[in-house]
Amino acid sequence: MNQEIIFAPSTAVGGAICIFRLSGKGCQDLVQPLYLTQNKKTRSTFDRNYLYYGFLQDPVSERIIDEIYLVFFQENKSYTGEEMVEIHCHGSKAILTSLSDLFHSLGARSAQAGEFTKRAFFNGRIGLSQAEAVQELIDAETSAQSQIALNQLSGELKSTIQNLRDQIVDFGAHLEATLDYPEEDIDELDNDALYKPIYDSITKLSLLERSYQRYEIQREGIRLVISGIPNSGKSSLLNALLKRDRAIVTDIAGTTRDHLEESFFYKGIKYVLVDTAGLRDASDEVERIGISKALELEQEAHINLYIYDGSKDFEFRESSNTCLHLINKCDLYSADKYSDLENCVQISAQKQIGLDDLLNGIHNLALTFITQENNDIPIITSKRQQKSISEANSSLTQFINSLEGGVPLDIALVEMYEAIDFLSEITGEIATEDIIDRIFEKFCIGK
């Protein structure tokens, strides 16, 4: 439907090699005359999906712009579904600017963010949830995340949603038949058996909806908040886990006032580690603000790391959150002093002792936050998808309640069709321009 030729570098400017893409009818005719073979000859015919080595020449000045590889993709067999060209050139700013200027002068225009994928969507190459998976794949920080995005890109979520929709439509058709031909004896079933497909759909939708919360924690990182009294070794622990001197460490109580956050990865899981101000009755205004922030951060943590100076007397803190008690400075006390305590890890942040035990303890707790409830259900990866699923679920539940409450069938069916529409929004069969724009504006240029 789009016949304008668009172009953009698809890889970051400044890399050794860049893939510069063009899409739209006529883009191959645009590029062909610019190509010179290894022997600096022009070429009149090109095979599709074949890599041509050569040079790219400015047709006006006859200046060689770069040494390149060139690939032509056939309409319907390309990423966008349109005729496409890829130029593999050097990634310098100078070359990419020359290419952009050249194609601009030949009548093409710069692609907007996500425009290649948007065209793939409009040309029916991919559904909306798959388009979202493309961006998720680009942004993935862990292999688990990229795996989930790849599954979604392969259409796993799309087919689950389509199956659900078919199941609901079949059910609706069955009910409609009783409405249109009430005198016919259409499979008289008891209500439980009749409603089973809808109850099954509601269960699946609830699982799908919840899968997002766990995915989101995985994407944003498990929040580990370190807290304890001043000088217990919070900042030392942060530095030890990050393996660099990020926070200031001194023997002056009250060194850390403002909290600080840094992320790290362990066994494929992302964590956000937070160092906080030491908890005490502080007289200093700035320190007091830091302490009240620390208490707030404790509440928002997935896992609290309560740290104590084991060389001194201390009291264990109680928590309603998931927590680990860390008895620090084990280099200063004897190992059997706390050996019979549960849920405690003895460490030395300064001497880096016990950190593997600590990380394993954290890992085991982290899994309880991110392990999905049901491996047979695909994982949804965007708030938008979650919202549509939740709305479909509410409509379907409302529909069942209406039926059971004796609401006339033709009125109740409106809710069922609403549920179907919400499901269609996920894959993009029904999508407003606003939704589509919002999805693609998050994309990078060139994708």
Ligand SMILES: Nc1nc2c(ncn2[C@@H]2O[C@H](COP(=O)(O)OP(=O)(O)OP(=O)(O)O)[C@@H](O)[C@H]2O)c(=O)[nH]1
């Ligand atoms: N011997 C020993 N000293 C440690 C250990 N961990 C921290 N320390 C020392 O304890 C002192 C306080 O450490 P910090 O990491 O700054 O403590 P903090 O809890 O961040 O303190 P505030 O920021 O003041 O709340 C420093 O002198 C550290 O070198 C440890 O495992 N063993």
Ligand SMILES: [Mg+2]
């Ligand atoms: Mg500190």
